[in-house]
Amino acid sequence: MSTRTADAATEVFVAHRNLLFTVAYEMLGSAADAEDVLQETWLRWVEVDQDQVRDQRAYLVRVTTRQSLNRLRALARRREAYVGPWLPEPLLTTPDVAQDVELAESVSMALMLVLETLSPTERAVFVLREVFDVGYDEIAAAVDKTPTAVRQIAHRARRHVEARRPRETVSARESRAVLESLRSALATGDPQRLLDVLAPDVVLLSDGGGVRQAARHPVAGADKVARFIAGGLRRTDARFAAEPAVVNGNPALVLRLDDAVDGVMAARVVDGRITGLYYVRNPGKLSRLGAETPLTLGLG
Template sequence: MSEGQVFAECRPLLFTIAYEILGSAADAEDVVQDSYLRWHGAEGKDIGHPRAYLVRTVTRQALNHLRSAQRRREDYVGPWLPEPVRTGPDVSEDVVLAESVSMAMLLVLETLSPDERAVFVLREVFGYSHREVADLVGKTETTARQIAHRAREHVRARRRRFTPDPRTAEEIVGRFLRAAGTGDVTALMKLMAPGVVHVSDGGGRVTAARRPVRGREQVARFVAGVARTSGLGAQAEFASYNALPALLVRSGDRLDHVLVFEIADALIHRMYAVRNPDKLGAAVVPRPLARRRNATWKP
């Protein structure tokens, strides 16, 4: 198998690892490309296991990137949300992968230290052994085990699960879209859980709520107001992002935002509106995601 073929086969796995560590598709692409260049530059060296070499390189590059990114996020204007990735049905069929790339999980991972995040992702999502994880992140096996235990307990205490039936989700989003398009606040409220939360990420680049909007009536009125100004009902397209139901909302020829829904028991519990243009550049492009099938973490 040629060098290019090996890399192409590994690329979905490499991108998924980098994305889950970083929460940014653009940064993950940069890390994957840089790792390929490093691998290509190592041609002639004795690399007996190209896949292991690439995973190790991507992991360590992603960790370096995350440490600098965390400092930038401290100065972020308004709520920070992960960069949304467009996903296909195959991702939703893998329960572990689907939960690991959900907005809720990625936001929980943001509360971990860089080492905890990388170790959790590699061990619990991708199924690497503690010995393999230790090698990938440059730690001793004992240290890797301690970090993994600490990260797992942290995530267990904070994660939420949303596994809607795709047909039900599409129906609810369709009803949401019709109600928003007509400004029907009462109909919107009927679709929402009492504790519903709407989070907007404009990054200081575009107009967005600087704080999460909470409560059924407040969120319904906020959504109706946004719909009046953005033409939500007329320019929205149903899609799947981060293995969750979502809407692509356009303003003319420009993608205005991606609105991702968490739905449980036929009610909307959370909405994530990613409006920062820096996070929408490649949002319409489907992303092939992959993981090893022997993951130990059971959601």
């Protein structure tokens, strides 16, 4: 490949990089694995005769999807052996992600967990169709299915997700207000203040990955969740702080002990109270909180 051709290939890849990363992340729930997929996509891209590629975006999305599917299937056993609940890797995101309601919902912890319940092919089809509005023919080429089969898979995946996704869209302002109440409650460690912000049927999922202390099973009910959180904070003599942040396009809290990141709390809010609380403490999933990660539904 000539230097000019290599430069042209690099320019195209960089222009689409944020889009490709978003596709891979939504399929995998892991920024580290998404980065590996992008590296594999790049290696295949530079070997292609650029003059033979009619639609560069479609080609790159197709390769990224295939590589993501391969990795998702390979990760299945690792996920099965994971210690305790598995939560997506939280990303500190740019302000424009929060402003894009569709994108913010698609990368929210709540919806990403729903996507985990789909088969790899169903997840790929749902993400490409419902999130990125990719045509059925293009998706068919990416997942090695016929367009007719893809339509059936899309219908099945959509029905599955709709039955499980949050039914109400809450404004960022309301979510921020509820998270601020949670932050104040965490600062005091007072169980009653926590109860005031938690819905009676709240469920907490905590991900320590077997490395950090976390509940091995979901914690259900406001009383139990409040005791779990308050008790966890009392077990440390370190200086505690909860900082507001925008994680995965939605309001969240970054928890620090002695100025070091200890975890991230994201929440699902309904009627002004928290119905789902997602607490990521696995240190292997906290490396992307030092800088904002750009995500996009279009050209990056």
